[in-house]
Amino acid sequence: MSLISRETDRYIVVNLSGRMDVHLASDTENKLNELIQKHADKNVVLNLEDVEYMSSSGLRVFVSLMRNLKETNRQLKLSNLSVAVRKVFEVVELMDMFDIFESEEEAIAS
Numbered sequence: 001m002s003l004i005s006r007e008t009d010r011y012i013v014v015n016l017s018g019r020m021d022v023h024l025a026s027d028t029e030n031k032l033n034e035l036i037q038k039h040a041d042k043n044v045v046l047n048l049e050d051v052e053y054m055s056s057s058g059l060r061v062f063v064s065l066m067r068n069l070k071e072t073n074r075q076l077k078l079s080n081l082s083v084a085v086r087k088v089f090e091v092v093e094l095m096d097m098f099d100i101f102e103s104e105e106e107a108i109a110s
Contacts, residue, residue: 012042017050020058029061045107049080077107
């Protein structure tokens with residue numbers, strides 16, 4: 001799992017790519033937590049356009065990240081869900097739990 005981040009005025013935008021499986025979820029979670037601690041005043045947009053596969057371990061990372069952000073009154077927004085990732089969210093009925101946008105620009109503008 002590759003993770004590239006950049007900042008805007010109010011957001012850390014993180015582009016994830018590759019596979020989010022049980023072997024990579026913990027490392028990805030650690031990197032994301034480091035980012036939100038480093039940028040304690042920013043909300044987070046995760047761009048998932050290049051995520052090829054997501055297991056339940058990956059979903060757990062997103063739920064955990066969302067809870068950590070909510071504790072400090074910050075938001076997590078997801079954008080550009082690939083077809084495969086969207087299906088996983090739909091199957092486990094998490095679409096309503098997250099703020100999901102078609103594009104990164106829409107997520108930032110909301």
